[in-house]
Amino acid sequence: MTGNQTNSSLIASETAHEIGVYPKRGIAxxxxxxxxxxxxxxxxxxDFTSGIGIAILGHAHPRIVEAVGRQxxxxxxxxxxxxxxxxxxxxxxxxxxxxxxxxxSGRIFLCNSGTEAIEAAMKLARAKTGRKGFVAAMNxxxxxxxxxxxxxxxxxxxERFEPLIGPVTRVRYNDIEGLRTAVNSDTAAVFLEVIQGxxxxxxxxxxxxxxxxxxxxxxxxxxxxxxxxxxxxxxGRFFAFEYYGISPDAVTLAKGxxxxxxxxxxxxxxxxxxxxxxxxxxxxxxxxxxxxxANAMLDVMEKENVLQMAAxxxxxLMERLNALKARHAxxxxxxxxGLMLAIELKSESKPVLQAAQLRGLLVLAAGxxxxxxxxxxxxxxxxxxQALQTLDEVLPA
Ligand SMILES: Cc1ncc(COP(=O)(O)O)c(C=O)c1O
Numbered sequence: 001m002t003g004n005q006t007n008s009s010l011i012a013s014e015t016a017h018e019i020g021v022y023p024k025r026g027i028a029x030x031x032x033x034x035x036x037x038x039x040x041x042x043x044x045x046x047d048f049t050s051g052i053g054i055a056i057l058g059h060a061h062p063r064i065v066e067a068v069g070r071q072x073x074x075x076x077x078x079x080x081x082x083x084x085x086x087x088x089x090x091x092x093x094x095x096x097x098x099x100x101x102x103x104x105s106g107r108i109f110l111c112n113s114g115t116e117a118i119e120a121a122m123k124l125a126r127a128k129t130g131r132k133g134f135v136a137a138m139n140x141x142x143x144x145x146x147x148x149x150x151x152x153x154x155x156x157x158x159e160r161f162e163p164l165i166g167p168v169t170r171v172r173y174n175d176i177e178g179l180r181t182a183v184n185s186d187t188a189a190v191f192l193e194v195i196q197g198x199x200x201x202x203x204x205x206x207x208x209x210x211x212x213x214x215x216x217x218x219x220x221x222x223x224x225x226x227x228x229x230x231x232x233x234x235x236g237r238f239f240a241f242e243y244y245g246i247s248p249d250a251v252t253l254a255k256g257x258x259x260x261x262x263x264x265x266x267x268x269x270x271x272x273x274x275x276x277x278x279x280x281x282x283x284x285x286x287x288x289x290x291x292x293x294a295n296a297m298l299d300v301m302e303k304e305n306v307l308q309m310a311a312x313x314x315x316x317l318m319e320r321l322n323a324l325k326a327r328h329a330x331x332x333x334x335x336x337x338g339l340m341l342a343i344e345l346k347s348e349s350k351p352v353l354q355a356a357q358l359r360g361l362l363v364l365a366a367g368x369x370x371x372x373x374x375x376x377x378x379x380x381x382x383x384x385x386q387a388l389q390t391l392d393e394v395l396p397a
Contacts, residue, residue, distance in 0.1 A: 005028075005030075005040050006028075006040050006041055007026070007027045007028045007039055007040045007041050009040075010028035010030075010040050011024050011026070011027075011028055014028075025353075025357065026354075026357070027039040027040070027041075027043070027357070028040040031059075032047065032055070032058075032059025032060055033058070033059055033060050034058040034059060034060075034061075034376070034378075034379075034380075035047055035048075035058050035059075035375060035376045035378075035379040035380070035383045036059070036383075037059060037362070043360065044360060045357070045360050045361060045362050046360060046361050046362070046383050046386055046387050046390075047059070047362050047375075047376070048361065048362060048363045048364075048373045048374065048375040048379075048387055049362045049363065049364045049374060050256075050374050050375060050376050051260065052255070052364065052374065053197075053229050053234060053255045053256060053340075053374040054255050054256060054258075054260055055256075055259070055260045055376055056232055056233065056234065056255070056256030056259060056297065056376060056377055057259050057297060057300055057301075057306065057376060057377065057378055058376035058378060058379070059260065059376075061259060061260075061296075061297075061300065063296045063299060063300050064259040064260060064261070064293055064296045064297060064300075066296070067292045067293055067295065067296035068261065068289060068292060068293050068296075070292070071086060071288055071289050071291075071292035071293075072289060074288070075288050076287065076288065076289045077284075077287050077288070077289070078287065078288050079283065080110075080281070080282075080285060080286050084286075084288050084291070085288075086288045086291040086292045086295055087110070087286045087288060087291045089291070089295055090110070090286075090291040090294050090295050090298075091108050091110075093295070093298055094106075094108050094265060094267055095107070095108060095267075097238050097239075098251070098267045101237075101238065101239050101241070101242050101247070102247035102248075102269065103247070104247060104269050104270065104271075105269070105270040106267045106268060106269055106270060107267070107268055107270055107273045108265055108266065108267050108268075109124075109265065109266040109268075109275075109280065109285070110263065110264070110265050110282075110285045110286035110290075110291070111254075111263075111264040111265065111266070111282045111284075111285045112262050112263060112264055112282065112284050112285060112290070113143075113254055113262060113264045114142075114143055114148075114228035114252065114254035114255060114264055115142075115143030115144060115145040115148045115264075116145070116254075116264050116282065116285075117228065117252035117253065117254055117264040117265055117266045118142045118143050118145075118147065118148035118151065118191070118226065118228075118252055119143075119145060119147045119148060120252075120266040120280055121189070121191070121224045121250055121252055121266050121268075122134065122147045122148070122151075122165065122188075122189070123147075123275075123279070123280055124222075124250065124266065124268055124272065124273070124274065124275060124280075125188040125189035125221075125222045125224065125250075125272075126188050127274040127275055127276075127279065128188075128222060128272045128273075128274040129187075129188045129189070129220065129221065129222065131185070131186050131187060131188040131221070132166075132167065132186060132188060133166075133167045133168070133169065133184075133186040133187045133188055134150070134151060134165075134166075134167070134168045134169070134187070134188060134189055134190075134191060135168070135169045135170075135171055135179070135182050135183055135187055135189070135190040135191070135221075136151040136152075136153070136168055136169075136170055136171075136190075136191045136192075137153070137170065137171055137172070137173040137191075137192060137193075137196070137199075138153050138170050138171065138172055138173055139153050139173060139196055139199030139200065139202070140152060140153045140173070140191070140192070140193060140196060140199060140226075141153070141154075141193075141196070141197060141198035141199060142191060142193075142226055142228075143228075144157065146161070146164055146165060147164075147165045149161060149164055150164035150165040150166060150168050151168060151191050153170065153199070167186070169182040169187075173196060173199075173202065173204065173208075174202075174204055174205050174208045175208075176207065176208055176211040176215075179208075179211065179212060179215055180211070180215050183215050183216065183219045183221055184219060185219065185220070187216075187219055187221040188221060188222065189216075189221055189222040189223070189224050189249075190212060190215070190216050190221055190222070190223050190224065191224050191226055192204065192209070192212060192223070192224075192225055192226065193225070193226045193227075193229070193230065194209060194225060194227070194230055194240045194241055194243070194244060195229075195230050195235070195240060195336065195337055195340060197228075197229035197230065197340070197366065197372075198229075198366055198367075199366070199367065200342060200344070200366045200367040200369075200370045201335055201336045201340060201341065201342030201366055201370060201372055202335070203335065203336065203337055204244070206243075206244055206245070209241070209244040209246055210244065210245065210246055212246075213246040213247075213248075216249070222249040222250060222272055223246075223248045223249050224248060224249060224250045224251070224252070225239075225240075225241045225248040225250075225251050225252075226251075226252050227239055227240060227241065227251050227252060227253055228252055228253060228254045228255055228264070229255060229340065229374075230337075230340060231251070231252075231253045231255070231256065231257070232253060232255065232256035232257050232297070232301075233256065233301055233306055233307045233310050233338075233377055234255075234256060234310065234338055234339060234340050234374070234377070235310070235311075235314070235337040235338035235339075235340055236307055236308075236310045236311025236312075236314055236337070236338035236339075237307060237311075237338075238301075238307065239251060240337065240338075243337070247269070248269075249268065249269050249272045250266060250267060250268035250269065250272060251266075251267050251268075252264070252265070252266055253265045253266075253267070256297070257294050257297065258290050258293040258294045258297060259293055259294070259296060259297035259300075260293070261289065261290050261293035261294070262290060263290040263291070263293065263294050304378070306377050306378060307377075309377060309378055310338045310339050310377040311338055313339060313375075313377070313379065313384065314336075314337065314338035314339045314340075314341070316384075317339070317341060317373075317384060317388075318334060318336070318341060320384075320388055321334040321341065321343060321388075322334050324343075324388065324391060324392060324395065325343075327392070328392075328395045328396065328397060329346075329397060330345050330346050330347060330395060330396035330397060331343055331344065331345060331346075331395065332344045332345065332346055332369075336373075339373070339374065339375055339377055339379075340372075340373075340374060341372070341373045342366060342370045342371065342372055342373070343370065343371040343373070343391070343395070344369055344370050345369050345370070345371065345395075345396070346369070346396075347369070347396060348368055348369065349365045349367075349368065349369055349370055349371045350365060350368075352371050352391075352394055352395060352396075353365055353371065355393075355394035356390055356391065356394045359390045359393065359394060360390065361386075361387050361390040361391070363391075371391075373387075375387070
């Protein structure tokens with residue numbers, strides 16, 4: 001317990017004042033360390049949500065805590081009209097990661113969230129091509145601000161806010177011919193996730209992403225890969241598109257980039273960077289505090305071989321989940337890549353989330369039938385074992 005605050009008092013307090021868009025899960029989290037979190041009543045959980053993929057190195061990683069503390073004491077804010085040491089270092093490193101993945105030079109726009117990275121990408125595509133149209137996939141999720149919401153699939157998220165930005169053509173995911181038909185001389189950009197995250201952890205096929213590259217190139221449209229959930233090592237490579245043997249024109253990042261601290265980024269190939277000065281911007285974008293956190297996250301990733309760890313833990317966990325599938329007829333499929341994994345069920349996943357939470361394991365949904373696992377990439381084996389045991393206990397037979 002924190003003072004006299006409990007799960008129920010904190011939930012009551014938030015529910016009384018919050019605008020009403022976030023259904024609660026019945027607990028209040030007040031502390032975290034590594035892959036564990038504690039609620040306000042003192043109960044401990046293994047956290048396989050990472051705050052929806054954010055705490056990519058676990059909670060309160062000492063390097064990130066140290067970097068944020070040091071930077072808070074040094075310089076928290078510095079608008080981008082002035083250069084800054086932490087920002088310069090981060091830009092250089094992101095440009096290098098882009099270069100290693102694509103063998104081309106890239107330029108970066110820093111912002112504070114995923115949706116802002118998508119907004120920047122949509123504007124960039126229009127600025128570069130002079131065209132208006134976008135193509136996005138069914139079941140895609142790209143965010144909830146007006147531009148990114150136009151690309152997001154779920155009608156119930158969009159309908160009350162239309163007209164949004166358009167025209168947007170929606171295509172079936174993994175359908176090459178559908179994509180070929182949709183992309184034309186009015187298409188500014190095609191937006192794709194290489195694994196649909198909120199859409200149920202659905203990986204794209206190699207052929208689809210390669211065809212998307214070829215279709216965009218021949219139509220003069222940009223191919224923009226949304227790596228807000230798949231990026232920053234979640235799948236075992238820094239960018240998940242690296243598994244597909246293509247180079248997109250731009251990529252969006254957020255979630256794990258700051259190791260828990262809000263930061264987003266658009267990285268675009270030099271030859272599509274068509275913004276003129278002040279055509280885009282953000283007051284908080286590139287602030288030294290978030291940049292220091294992102295630099296610390298990248299330091300740990302490099303020094304502690306986190307990408308390799310994620311890939312190895314991911315294939316090990318996938319195998320163990322498949323063993324679980326053999327024992328539970330309720331599981332229809334295990335899928336995903338690295339540490340972005342899904343257990344698809346015949347029945348609703350919500351009761352499984354609740355039962356797991358009662359037994360001290362936090363997992364996510366991704367659509368009605370999917371239990372989604374996004375553990376920190378450096379989760380220790382004993383926590384994976386414990387989580388598997390809990391899942392075994394709570395999954396229907
Ligand atoms: C693939 C993808 N794109 C965009 C977003 C939006 O990011 P944010 O919630 O930071 O705006 C998300 C968030 O879940 C996402 O998973």
